Amino acid sequence: MPQVTLTVNGKRHTVEVEGRTLLVELLREKLGLTGTHVGCDTSQCGACVVHVDGVSAKSCTMLALQADGSNVLTIEGLAAADGTLHPMQEMFREHHALQCGFCTPGMVMSAVDLVNAHPEGLSEKQIREGLEGNLCRCTGYHNIVKAIAAAWPLMHQKAAAAE
Amino acid sequence: MPFEGIGAAVRRKEDARFLSGRGNYTDDINRPGQLYAYVRRSDRPHARISRIDTTQASKAPGVMAVFTGADMAADNIGGLPCGWQIHCKDGSPMKEPPHPVLAVDKVRHVGDPIAVVVAETKQAAKDAAELIEIDYQELPAVASVRDAVASGAPLVHDDAPGNICYDWHIGDKAVVDAAFAKAAKVVKLELTNNRLIPNAMEPRAAVGDFDPNSGDFTLYTTSQNPHVIRLLMGAFVLHIPENKLRVVAPDVGGGFGSKIYHYAEEATVTWAAGKVRRPVKWTAERAESFMSDAHGRDHDTVAEMALDADGTFLGLRVSTLANMGGYLSTFAPCIPTYLYATLLAGVYKTPVIYCEVKAVFTNTVPVDAYRGAGRPEATFLLERLVDVCARDTGMDRVAIRRKNFIPADAFPYQTPVALQYDSGDYQATLDACLKAADYAGFEARRGAAAAKGKLRGIGISTYLEACGIAPSAVVGSLGARAGLYEVANIKVHPTGSVTVYTGTHSHGQGHETTLAQLVCDQLGVPLDQVEVVHGDTGKIPFGMGTYGSRSLAVGGTAMVKAMDKIIAKGKKIAAHLMEASVEDIEFKDGQFSVAGTDKSKTLTDISLAAYVPHNYPIEELEPGLDETAFYDPKNFTFPGGCHVAEVEIDKDTGVTEVVNFVAVDDVGRVINPMIVEGQVQGGVAQGIGQALLENAVYDEGGQLLSGSFMDYSMPRANDLPMITVGTEITLCTHNPLGVKGCGEVGAIGSPPAVINAVIDALKDYGVRHIDMPASPQKLWSIIQSGTPRMAAE
Structure with missing residues (x-):
């Protein structure tokens, strides 16, 4: 079986996979990172979104082999090492942007990338359009939109302060 | 202590694990030595199975076993049971054909399970399933209720003539006919309630585990009610006694009704685990969810309202065909009867009502409760019919509602369709909603939209639901094969924390938050010292689960009863410790005190004394502070309210945008306003989805055309507006918390508000009714073919 070497949440792994193994299967089944979810089989729901080399990607739509040499960040690696939640996680909690929690990891990872990609600001419409690839059946998106809008200044102020 | 009790918008205790990827959903569970199951399903809507050959599949790499219905029959495995029996007009019981776990001689819908492969890996199981050879003799199929009841229609079950499961009615037809005979005006409306697919984001999954040493079975499953699954599966399907069967429903990623029922895969993996003596996991692919999760709605209805000359409702007559699908799902028969026809009074004092319902078998996935379950169907019918009554009589939509509302001083109010409402104030919710939606200012907004070429409309829905299910004796008399009480066990631990x-x-x-808030409120224990455990028959005494917006009204009340027992026992202990009379002990904010003195003991003092009974009335009281209570509700609860939708339709594309949505609901006492708001918003989103986007489509031959997220239009962030939620409360009079329920109101009230708004937007096109979903294609066609009437007409 072919091997894939990749870094996940800062830790390097070399794993044997089948050619058809998906990145999400590698994460969930080989590495035990079950925070990334599978909600569909047509690349529509976004429950499996992770970051690959800093950009959001649907890990159900990527072969594990395609991630060879990549740096992958999953929901388990988003909070600080001491457990302090990322501002996006904190704002999801503050604004009740999750109910059953199943879409949440993918939703949060998409939202982080969306905010990162828009340092100039994000309108409600841009947020809604930016969530095109993520389905939530519980919240009606209302509170997700609010949480992302609230996380934007926290994420960009933090970035500005660090510069 | 911060305010964390009833009414506090505390942030949720469960969120930290969900936000960090540490949830524990069924597919996250892996047991040592676990095998994987893949289910081979019918791709034919209706066929006889003439041969199944598993030889090649059994020899495939990694395969441990291949099982068919014949193997289960050889083990004396029973069929999937139905939990509700309806009796027909003539007194005969409904037709209840067998529902084999794996199809034996015939398949009745696309997705019907036929065989299961158990293998070392998921991929090996899936690959091998393709090697199973199945010879079908295809039969003609029926998918719609109209086709199924046509003369000469193919029979889904040979022992259900005309494909009729039951022909049921409620009300006195002669009395209602007489009301129609003397009516000044009769308004008739034919409508469908579109078939929906619940689509919780977590696909169903099940892990069967078998311990060869003890002979114990454990099933981990995506269920809303693990005790119900243990009872149904243990007693009726696999014949495993409860002491040998544990069912765990861990974190479950949404249900909306679809995870109430006992499904074939739960029984299959549990049974298979015993056969191969290793754990067996099955996880649905989304395509399987579409063709095996119970669907919702799917009614075809004729409704007529009799009115007098001034617009007062005199009588309502309804005839409905309800799709049951290919088999009876667990609660299916009660949805279009006791959760539908009994709701047809709605918020109106219509004096006489008659409803007949024919439940119909078709070659489609079984239909059962989906968020609202029967009540959205009743509400859509009523709120559309009321709007059409206003239109046909020339009355104002608000005025005709106000005129016919049950007045606030009429409670308790006995409807003509069995229910007795305990409380409500429909004028108040209507007033608050119209104000919040700026109904009075609408015509200016319509004009402004017209100036940009958009058709703008506003729609109202004033609705009622019955939930908090349900009084056991009542539902038993109506055909339920279970009681619908709830159970709570509350343990105050030695040092005062609570589980x-x-x-x-x-x-x-x-619930981990809301139910904990009840403990904060009643026992004065801080939120972080309260743990709520649910979803495990190995830990919880019993329980009927969550559906029908029952968790607070029924389960919360059971908790109150258990806490009352704890307080009563605590008073006895306190009296002993403080050498006072029990009658003089008062309990407030976590303190037991002697009335009129400064002597007091904390709950922790009492619990420690209860578990370390050195100074304790041991002759009179057992040690410990651990109480269990069962609560059987006295009545249903009756949330109600008003929803207002405002839409803009693009004339060139027919696309409808919901530009404003306001809900003002009476959900009874609110425990956590943040959570209530979220529940209503989520329900409204599903209602807007039903009204504008979602539709489960079968072709005439029974193939499911909307079988993936590519084809079934789920509401996305950009399809929905911000949803304004308000509450206008009357208390439930028959439970101690005064709570009614909030989980379903959004999905019940919203669809007719949206459709009424769409029709209002199209008022110049002479549109009387549009069935859901109001798709761009439908609206574009109306706009293209219709000539707007001139304003002067």
Whole structure:
């Protein structure tokens, strides 16, 4: 079986996979990172979104082999090492942007990338359009939109302060 | 202590794990030595199975076993049971054909399970399933209720003539006919309630585990009610006694009704685990969810309202065909009867009502409760019919509603369709909603939209639901084969922290927070010292689970009863410790005190004394502070309210945008306003989805055309507006918390508000009714073919 070497949440792994193994299967089944979810089989729901080399990607739509040499960040690696939640996680909690929690990891990872990609600001419409690839059946998106809008200044102020 | 009790918008206790990827959903569970199951399903809507050959599949790499219905029959495995029996007009029981776990001689819908492969890996199981050879003799199929009841229609079940499961009615037809005979005006409306697919984001999954040493079975499953699954599966299907069967429903990623029922895969993996003596996991692919999760709605209805000359409702007559699908799902028969026809009074004092319902078998996935379950169907019918009554009589939509509302001083109010409402104030919710939606200012907004070429409309829905299900004796008399009480076990631990074991189940509702708030409120224990445990028959005494917006009204009340027992026992202990009379002990904010003195003991003092009984009335009281209570509700609860939708339709594309949505609901006492708001918003989103986007489509031959997220239009962020939620409360009079329920109101009230708004937007096109979903294609066609009437006409 072919091997894939990749870094996940800062830790390097070399794993044997089948050619058809998906990145999400590698994460969930080989590495035990079950925070990334599978909600569909047509690349529509976004429950499996992770970051690959800093950009959001649907890990159900990527072969594990395609991630060879990549740096992958999953929901388990988003909070600080001491457990302090990322501002996006904190704002999801503050604004009740999750109910059953199943879409949440993918939703949060998409939202982080969306905010990162828009340092100039994000309108409600841009947020809604930016969530095109993520389905939530519980919240009606209302509170997700609010949480992302609230996380934007926290994420960009933090970035500005660090510069 | 911060305010964390009833009414506090505390942030949820469960969120930290969900936000960090540490949830524990069924597919996250892996047992040592676990095998994987893949289910081979019918791709034919209706066929006889003439041969199944598993030889090649059994020899495939990694395969441990291949099982068919014949193997289960050889083990004396029973069929999937139905939990509700309806009796027909003539007194005969409904037709209840067998529902084999794996199809034996015939398949009745696309997705019907036929065989299961158990293998070392998921991929090996899936590959091998393709090697199973199945010879079908295809039969003609029926998918729609109209086709199924046509003369000469193919029979889904040979022992259900005309494909009729039951022909049921409620009300006195002669009395209603007489009311129609003397009516000044009769308004008739034919409508469908579109078939929906629940699509919780977590696909169903099940892990069967078998311990060869003890002979114990454990099933981990995506269920809203693990005790119900243990009872149904243990007693009726696999014949495993409860002491040998544990069912765990861990974190569950949304249910909306679809995870109430006992499904074939749960029984299959549990049974298979015993056969191969290793754990067996099955996880649905989304395509399987579409063709095997119970669907919702799917009614075809004729409704007529009799009115007098001034617009007063005199009588309502309804005839409905309800699709049951290919088999009876667990609660299917009660949905279009006791959760539908009994709701047809709605918020109106219509004096006489008659409803007949024919439940119909078709070659489609079984239909059962989906968020609202029967009540959205009743509400859509009523609120559309009321709007059409206003239109046909020339009355104002608001005025005709106000005129016919049950007045606030009429409670308790006995409807003509069995229910007795305990409380409500429909004028108040209407007033608050119209104000919040700026109904009075609408015509200016319509004009402004017209100036940009958009058709703008506003729609109202004033609705009622019955939930908090349900009084056991009542539902028993109506055909339920279970009681619908709830159970709570509350343990105050020696040093004062508390664990609640509830028979309800949280799959997004936030019970770990809301139920803990009840403990904060009643026992004065801080939120972080209260743990809520649910979803495990190995830990919780019993429980009927979560559906029908029952968790607080029924499960919360069981908790109150258990806490009353704890307080009563605590008073006895306190009296002993403080050498006072029990009658003089008062309990407030976590303190037991002697009335009129400064002597007091904390709950922790009492619990420690209860578990370390050195100074304790041991002759009179057992040690410990651990109480269990069962609560059987006295009545249903009756949330109600008003929803207002405002839409803009693009004339060139027919696309409808919901530009404003306001809900003002009476959900009874609110425990956590943040959670209530979220529940209503989520329900409204599903209602807007039903009204504008979602539709489960079968072709005439029974193939499911909307079988993936590519084809079934789920509401996305950009399809929905911000949803304004308000509450206008009257208390439930028959439970101690005064709570009614909030989980379903959004999905019940919203669809007719949206459709009424769409029709209002199209008022110049002479449109009387549009069935859901109001798709761009439908609206574009109306706009293209219709000539707007001139304003002067």
